[in-house]
Amino acid sequence: MPVRTEAVMGTLVTIHVVPDAAGADDAIDRAFGWFHEIERRCTRFSGQSELMQLTAQAGVPVPASAILYEAVRFALLVAEESGGAFDPTVGYRMEARGFNREHRTGEIVHSAIAPDDDVSYRDVQLDPERRTITLGRPLTLDLGAVAKGLAVDTAARELEPFRDFAIDAGGDLYLGGSNPQGAPWSVGIRHPRRDGELIDSLRVSNQAVCTSGDYERRAPDRDEHHLLDPRTGSPAHTVASATVVAPNAMLADALATAAFVLGPQDGIRLLERMGVDGLIVTPELERYETRGLCHAA
Amino acid sequence: MNQPAAPSAPVPDHKYVDITAAAPAPAGSGLWKDGTYYGWGFSPHGDIQAEVYIEGGRIVVASISDCRTRYSCSVIDKLPPQVARRQSAEVDYITGATESAEAFYDAVKEALSKAK
Numbered sequence: 441m442p443v444r445t446e447a448v449m450g451t452l453v454t455i456h457v458v459p460d461a462a463g464a465d466d467a468i469d470r471a472f473g474w475f476h477e478i479e480r481r482c483t484r485f486s487g488q489s490e491l492m493q494l495t496a497q498a499g500v501p502v503p504a505s506a507i508l509y510e511a512v513r514f515a516l517l518v519a520e521e522s523g524g525a526f527d528p529t530v531g532y533r534m535e536a537r538g539f540n541r542e543h544r545t546g547e548i549v550h551s552a553i554a555p556d557d558d559v560s561y562r563d564v565q566l567d568p569e570r571r572t573i574t575l576g577r578p579l580t581l582d583l584g585a586v587a588k589g590l591a592v593d594t595a596a597r598e599l600e601p602f603r604d605f606a607i608d609a610g611g612d613l614y615l616g617g618s619n620p621q622g623a624p625w626s627v628g629i630r631h632p633r634r635d636g637e638l639i640d641s642l643r644v645s646n647q648a649v650c651t652s653g654d655y656e657r658r659a660p661d662r663d664e665h666h667l668l669d670p671r672t673g674s675p676a677h678t679v680a681s682a683t684v685v686a687p688n689a690m691l692a693d694a695l696a697t698a699a700f701v702l703g704p705q706d707g708i709r710l711l712e713r714m715g716v717d718g719l720i721v722t723p724e725l726e727r728y729e730t731r732g733l734c735h736a737a
Numbered sequence: 738m739n740q741p742a743a744p745s746a747p748v749p750d751h752k753y754v755d756i757t758a759a760a761p762a763p764a765g766s767g768l769w770k771d772g773t774y775y776g777w778g779f780s781p782h783g784d785i786q787a788e789v790y791i792e793g794g795r796i797v798v799a800s801i802s803d804c805r806t807r808y809s810c811s812v813i814d815k816l817p818p819q820v821a822r823r824q825s826a827e828v829d830y831i832t833g834a835t836e837s838a839e840a841f842y843d844a845v846k847e848a849l850s851k852a853k
Contacts, residue, residue, distance in 0.1 A: 447845065611833045619829045630833025641828050651833040683832055736828075 444468050448475045449588050451610030455595065458604035458620050467602065471595035475609075478594065481507050482587035484580060494573055495580050501572035507590070509571050512564065514690055515586045519561035522698035522710055527561045527670030528586065529579045560670070585652075585697055588612055589690030592648065596689075607689075614648045614689050626736050630655075632680035632721055639681075639721060641736040648689035652696040653681035654723075669701045678703040680723045685733070686716040704728040769852040775802060776847025778840035787844030791852055 442464045445454045455471055457464040481490040494502050504512070515528035563576040575581075592607050596614045599605040604617035606625060615625035624645040628638035632653050642649065654675075669676045682699040686692035695716060699707030704720045708728050711718040720728040769791045778785045786803035 452841070606830055608830050611831065613830050613832055615830065625830065626828040628828035628831040630831055632833075638828065638831070649832045653833055655833075681833065 442468055444472070446472050446475070448472070449479045449591065449609065453610070454606075454608040455599070456606040456608075457599060457602045458606075458617070459602055461602055464602055467598050471598040471607070474594040474598070475591045478507055478511075478587055478591040481505060482511055482583045482590075484582055484584070491581060491583060494575070498575040498578040501567060501570065501574045504571055504573050506571075509566070509573065511583045511586050511590050512573055512581065513566055513568075514590070515581075515583060515694065516561050516564060516566065518586075518691075518694040518698060521714065522695075522702065524560060524671055525669070525701040525706075525710075526694050526698035528581050528583055529559050529561055529563065530582055530670045585650075585693040586690055589648070589650070589688070589693035592689035609689075612648070612650045612689055612693055613644075615644045616646055618645065629683050629719060630681070632723075633725065639725075639727075640719060642685065643734050643736050644685060647685050647687060648692040649683065649685050650689060650692035650696045651681055651683040652679075652693075652700040654679070654700075655681070671701075676701045676703075678722060679707065680721050680725070682707055682718065682720045684711060684716055684718040686714075691716065769849070772852065774848040774851045776844045776850070778844030778847070780840040785840045785844050787841055787848050789845055789848040789852065 442460070443454065443456045445452050447453075453472070453475055455468050457468060483489045484491055484495075486492060487496075490505060490508050494504065494508070512528070515526075518526045519528065559577055559579040563579055564581070565574040565576060566572070567574070588609055589612065592609050592612060592614050595607055596605075596616060599607070599616060602616075604619070606616070606619075607614045611630070613627060615627065619625045624643040627642045627644050627649050629640045629642065629651060630653070631637040631639040632655055679700045682696045684692040684696040684699065686695060691714075695711060695714060696718070699710055699718060699720055701707075702710055704722055704726070705728065707720050708718070708730060711730050717730040717733045719730075719733060722728075771791050771793065774789045774791070776787050776789070778787065784803075784805045786805075788802035
């Protein structure tokens with residue numbers, strides 16, 4: 441069964457196609473091609489990326505590729521739905537807090553702009569007919585989670601003909617069909633406080649699973665995780681990890697971030713309202729989950 | 738959307754991480770300099786040193802040469818597909834960030850920066 445791992449988007453991405461079918465290797469090539477293409481367009485760690493070229497032109501409509509437009513459109517949609525708990529304009533605050541190292545080269549990057557403190561997703565306008573994006577004020581867009589989700593989903597479309605496959609982008613998963621034993625895929629949820637342990641496991645088929653945790657990459661000089669509450673600019677503290685099971689990874693990833701920021705009760709309410717499932721674990725290891733979450737036996 | 742060109746990855750070999758696509762060979766020669774290079778990656782649980790061996794201008798193998806994490810590096814020293822599956826044989830995949838994988842990625846990047 442073809443399995444391949446590459447380093448892309450700041451992590452290791454594994455693609456696993458269960459049937460040993462003709463064309464699987466070529467499909468995996470194309471799937472990884474999307475990861476590289478989407479990273480190239482949507483990274484905020486390269487001034488040359490389409491995203492950062494857009495950032496450099498506040499106040500004018502900028503024509504966007506289908507990839508960038510879709511990523512921004514989706515990010516704004518989730519921002520609206522979550523009341524700003526998820527906000528792609530949080531980018532510059534992450535730079536200010538030290539999340540500005542390009543994982544490929546180690547270089548420190550700074551945007552040549554100083555946004556107002558009160559910028560939000562409402563300062564970004566889309567024109568679907570002309571496919572342009574306008575930044576109403578100088579701001580830095582951070583599409584990290586959305587771009588990775590989009591890459592997982594686009595890669596998944598390349599693999600759909602093989603039915604049974606898995607994509608693991610540093611713990612952001614899409615599981616197609618069945619595992620090699622012919623059963624729904626089993627997915628362990630990392631324990632947010634104990635290394636090497638799982639806090640739960642789920643059964644998943646044709647769905648994405650993503651987790652936002654406070655154990656993720658920390659700023660080099662501070663004891664802070666990377667999940668800021670866009671509404672305050674400070675790290676969110678009421679959740680240790682938020683896991684979301686959704687039809688696609690872009691949605692799962694963005695809603696995991698939003699649920700993390702909203703806290704356990706409001707986070708679960710958002711997931712129920714959006715029609716997806718999830719598990720939220722607090723720093724005290726209290727568990728909150730949606731009614732439809734499918735646990736492994 | 739236009740289809741991106743497929744990356745010119747080498748024939749997949751599941752014994753090592755294909756990091757060539759993430760770190761394209763330097764412009765000009767199109768080749769890395771032969772030799773063994775080391776780099777460090779850092780995670781909240783400790784540090785990982787990667788060793789990258791280059792022969793004939795291509796990356797032959799990338800492995801962990803020094804593990805200073807609080808837990809055993811055995812969770813990632815058997816590289817793909819085990820690297821993604823990590824801690825547990827009881828589930829197919831694990832959701833949640835993978836600092837060890839990220840630290841290894843950073844370590845390989847640093848090693849390759851010396852091979853230009």
